[in-house]
Every structure is written in C-alpha cells, then in structure tokens.
Amino acid sequence: MDTFVQQIINGLVLGSMYALVALGYTMVYGIISLINFAHGEVLMVGAMVSWTVATAFQDAGIAAPGWVILLISMVAAIIVCSALNYTIEKVAYRPLRNAPRLAPLITAMGMSLLLQTLAMIIWKPNPKPYPQLIPAEIFFLWEDGPVITLTQVLILVTTAVVLAGLLYLVNKTKLGRAMRATAENPRVAGLMGVRPDHIISATFIIGAALAAIAGIMWAANYGTLQHSMGFMPGLKAFTAAVFGGIGNLTGAMVGGVLLGLIEAIGAGYLGDLTGGLFGSHYVEIFAFLVLILVLTLRPSGLMGERVADRA
Numbered sequence: 001m002d003t004f005v006q007q008i009i010n011g012l013v014l015g016s017m018y019a020l021v022a023l024g025y026t027m028v029y030g031i032i033s034l035i036n037f038a039h040g041e042v043l044m045v046g047a048m049v050s051w052t053v054a055t056a057f058q059d060a061g062i063a064a065p066g067w068v069i070l071l072i073s074m075v076a077a078i079i080v081c082s083a084l085n086y087t088i089e090k091v092a093y094r095p096l097r098n099a100p101r102l103a104p105l106i107t108a109m110g111m112s113l114l115l116q117t118l119a120m121i122i123w124k125p126n127p128k129p130y131p132q133l134i135p136a137e138i139f140f141l142w143e144d145g146p147v148i149t150l151t152q153v154l155i156l157v158t159t160a161v162v163l164a165g166l167l168y169l170v171n172k173t174k175l176g177r178a179m180r181a182t183a184e185n186p187r188v189a190g191l192m193g194v195r196p197d198h199i200i201s202a203t204f205i206i207g208a209a210l211a212a213i214a215g216i217m218w219a220a221n222y223g224t225l226q227h228s229m230g231f232m233p234g235l236k237a238f239t240a241a242v243f244g245g246i247g248n249l250t251g252a253m254v255g256g257v258l259l260g261l262i263e264a265i266g267a268g269y270l271g272d273l274t275g276g277l278f279g280s281h282y283v284e285i286f287a288f289l290v291l292i293l294v295l296t297l298r299p300s301g302l303m304g305e306r307v308a309d310r311a
Contacts, residue, residue: 015260021237024207040234046212066133085208245301
C-alpha cells in the first residue's frame with residue numbers, strides 16, 4: 001500500500017506538469033487546428049530563463065527569500081516565453097494559416113529544432129543544476145509511509161489554481177467567449193466584432209505562460225535542466241492531449257493526469273512483474289503505448305473532440 005500511494009503521488013505531480021503543457025497544445029488546436037510542436041521548447045526556454053534569473057540573484061549575492069526569487073524568475077520566464085510564442089505565431093504560423101496543413105506542421109518541427117539549437121548556443125549544451133529555492137522539506141503521510149516534498153505540494157497547488165483560472169477565463173470572460181467564437185468560425189466571429197488574429201495571438205501567449213510555469217516546475221522537481229529537456233515532456237503532453245481529446249480543455253487535463261499516473265504506476269510495478277525486464281528505464285514507452293491504444297480504440301480521445309466549442 002505504501003508503494004502504491006507513493007506512485008500515485010508521483011503520478012499526480014508528473015501528470016500535473018503534463019496537463020499544463022497539454023492545455024497549450026489543445027488551446028491552439030482548438031482555435032486554428034494546428035499542432036505546435038515547438039511548444040515543448042517553449043517549456044525549455046521558460047526553465048532556462050528562470051535558471052538564469054535565479055543564478056543571477058545568487059551570483060550577485062542578493063539576500064532574498066527563495067520564494068521571492070522563484071516568483072521573480074517565474075514572471076521573467078512567462079514574459080520571455082509569451083513574447084517568444086507571440087513572435088513564432090506571427091512570423092512562422094500566420095503566413096501559413098491558409099496553406100495546406102502539412103506546411104505549418106513542418107514549420108512547427110523546424111521551429112522546435114531552431115529553438116533547441118539557439119538554446120544550446122545561448123546556454124551551452126551541458127546540464128545545469130537548478131537552484132534549490134524551496135526548502136527541501138519532506139512530509140510523511142503517515143509514520144514510515146509515503147512521502148511528498150514541499151516542491152511537489154507547490155506543484156500540485158499551483159497546477160490546480162492555474163487550471164481553475166484557465167477554465168474561468170475560457171468559460172466566463174469576454175476573451176473566453178471570443179476564443180470560443182473564433183474556434184467555431186473565425187470569419188463569422190470577425191463579422192461580430194471579434195478580431196481573430198488578436199484572439200489567436202492571445203491563445204499562443206496563454207499557452208506559452210502555461211508552458212513556462214510547467215518548465216519551472218519540471219526543473220525544480222528534478223533539479224536539472226538542459227537545452228533538450230523540452231522534447232520529451234512536449235511529446236508526452238501532446239500524447240496526453242490526444243488521450244483526453246485534442247481540442248478539449250477538460251480532456252487535456254484528464255489526459256495529462258492519467259498519463260502521469262500510468263507512467264508512475266507502470267514504472268513502479270512493471271519492473272517487478274517482468275523480472276526487471278521493464279521498469280523506470282523504459283518509462284517513455286507507456287506514453288506511446290497509451291497513444292496507440294487510444295488512436296486504435298477511440299480516435300477522438302476519452303472526452304471526445306469538441307467541434308463547435310473547442311477553445
């Protein structure tokens with residue numbers, strides 16, 4: 001039971017980070033039916049910017065609480081990632097909006113490789129330790145039972161607050177209504193006073209902010225980062241979005257959490273069941289096995305693709 005509960009905790013933490021990135025995928029797809037494969041690299045840039053700001057504080061000898069440095073670095077990461085994603089949409093995707101779907105897809109892959117290369121040049125290819133800005137406190141759920149760290153608690157709380165805020169934004173605000181109208185029919189929305197280009201740019205900016213937060217969470221939880229760190233989380237988050245139902249916000253959240261739980265439980269138990277043949281070293285296969293099963297049995301995802309209300 002202790003092992004099972006521990007894997008559930010690990011899975012919820014991992015799934016929370018997947019869910020934040022998957023929301024960025026599904027919002028963009030819900031608006032313009034584009035899979036932004038550079039989204040994982042936006043996560044990486046957010047983590048790198050946060051690391052740069054945090055280390056600058058330490059190198060300058062500025063005595064500030066860790067949570068203050070973390071908050072400042074998060075704001076800086078969100079600003080940089082938002083500006084980056086806005087530029088990517090305007091320069092790389094907007095000119096191809098009416099082109100055949102293969103063109104923006106290839107462009108997205110090219111942007112992913114470009115961002116990785118630029119990050120390698122700017123921040124160097126060697127892995128970097130992320131500063132310990134949050135106290136390394138460990139909480140036992142019960143005596144000698146499963147544990148959860150303060151960092152993991154903050155990840156779960158932050159994810160819940162961000163997801164609740166996003167749902168409120170999409171369902172209860174003027175911007176959210178404009179996003180839903182643009183997703184349904186951009187031309188008609190334009191006739192009703194909505195500016196589709198502005199709404200699409202806002203969607204990319206919101207997705208970038210979510211990716212930046214997820215990148216900082218990833219670096220803080222695992223304690224290391226490098227230029228290629230965004231590829232696998234981005235790919236798994238895309239899997240989570242498809243798993244839950246691409247274009248569906250609730251589906252992206254459910255898919256991310258379920259994928260994290262599947263990976264954690266699979267890595268914790270499959271090694272024992274297979275005599276060590278499979279285990280934590282093969283954790284990546286679970287995401288793609290889930291993707292294959294979902295696409296085979298239910299191509300629209302668990303929650304189903306929403307056609308008219310996908311933002």
